[in-house]
Amino acid sequence: MWKLKGENISKSFGGVTALKEVNFGIKEGEIVGLIGPNGAGKTTLFNVVAGVYRPDKGSIYLDDENVTNLNSHQLCRKGIARTFQIPRPFPELTCLENIMVSIIGREEKIHNSNEKLKEAKKFLKFVDLDNYGNILAKNLNLIQKKRLEVARALATNPKIMLLDEVFAGLNNTEIRDAVKLIERMKNEFEITQFWIEHVMGVIMEIAERIIVLDNGEKISEGKPIEVARDPKVIEAYLGDTDV
Numbered sequence: 001m002w003k004l005k006g007e008n009i010s011k012s013f014g015g016v017t018a019l020k021e022v023n024f025g026i027k028e029g030e031i032v033g034l035i036g037p038n039g040a041g042k043t044t045l046f047n048v049v050a051g052v053y054r055p056d057k058g059s060i061y062l063d064d065e066n067v068t069n070l071n072s073h074q075l076c077r078k079g080i081a082r083t084f085q086i087p088r089p090f091p092e093l094t095c096l097e098n099i100m101v102s103i104i105g106r107e108e109k110i111h112n113s114n115e116k117l118k119e120a121k122k123f124l125k126f127v128d129l130d131n132y133g134n135i136l137a138k139n140l141n142l143i144q145k146k147r148l149e150v151a152r153a154l155a156t157n158p159k160i161m162l163l164d165e166v167f168a169g170l171n172n173t174e175i176r177d178a179v180k181l182i183e184r185m186k187n188e189f190e191i192t193q194f195w196i197e198h199v200m201g202v203i204m205e206i207a208e209r210i211i212v213l214d215n216g217e218k219i220s221e222g223k224p225i226e227v228a229r230d231p232k233v234i235e236a237y238l239g240d241t242d243v
């Protein structure tokens with residue numbers, strides 16, 4: 001049984017077909033990578049799954065429940081959290097306050113304010129920002145903003161995390177840390193992860209399965225090693241000089 005499933009998802013913007021009859025499924029506890037060249041439709045698929053856009057055609061199922069017509073707020077309460085390719089914290093709030101917003105928005109409320117604070121600090125520490133609790137989000141650098149984005153998403157208590165290029169532009173050491181973070185997220189919070197990366201490489205190491213989009217269509221799917229050897233995938237990436 002799939003935890004999250006998309007059936008025949010299509011989405012166009014004016015004349016641009018961003019997604020064309022895309023099918024996918026993610027099992028509980030799996031880490032699935034979504035890759036593909038620039039403009040392949042990766043972010044659009046996340047936006048459709050997270051309720052930012054309605055698909056033109058097709059359906060989304062969460063635990064076999066059809067959730068296609070729910071908005072992002074309703075989907076968040078059902079356990080789908082996402083991060084944005086360009087981080088979107090509340091700039092004038094501190095890091096701790098940013099995480100508090102996610103905790104306050106949960107369906108299952110924490111009423112004791114000390115408990116709420118303790119919970120927020122737990123997520124701040126999880127992303128190694130424990131010394132930045134009182135810093136305004138707008139004063140963080142890009143990597144710190146991305147970490148805060150992960151903490152904010154985690155603090156909603158999700159079952160599924162959609163991670164959109166959270167670690168793009170990192171150096172090798174930072175990538176190692178990022179890999180550890182992903183693994184800890186799986187082990188400590190038992191969260192199912194659907195993870196976009198534009199550049200192959202690190203995702204090949206930790207994703208159990210990879211789905212490849214190109215020009216809005218799913219062109220390949222399988223174990224990382226199978227996908228990396230798939231001629232269709234190699235061809236799609238050869239035309240993309242930014243890899």
Ligand SMILES: Nc1ncnc2c1ncn2[C@@H]1O[C@H](COP(=O)(O)OP(=O)(O)OP(=O)(O)O)[C@@H](O)[C@H]1O
Pocket residue numbers: 013016017018036037038039040041042043044045085198
């Ligand atoms: N809101 C929008 N309005 C118009 N066109 C859009 C919109 N969002 C996406 N598109 C178009 O849909 C296509 C898929 O874009 P999308 O952002 O999903 O690609 P992506 O795979 O995430 O690319 P990248 O690796 O650059 O982030 C592109 O041609 C893009 O220009």
Ligand SMILES: [Mg+2]
Pocket residue numbers: 042043044085
């Ligand atoms: Mg994108």
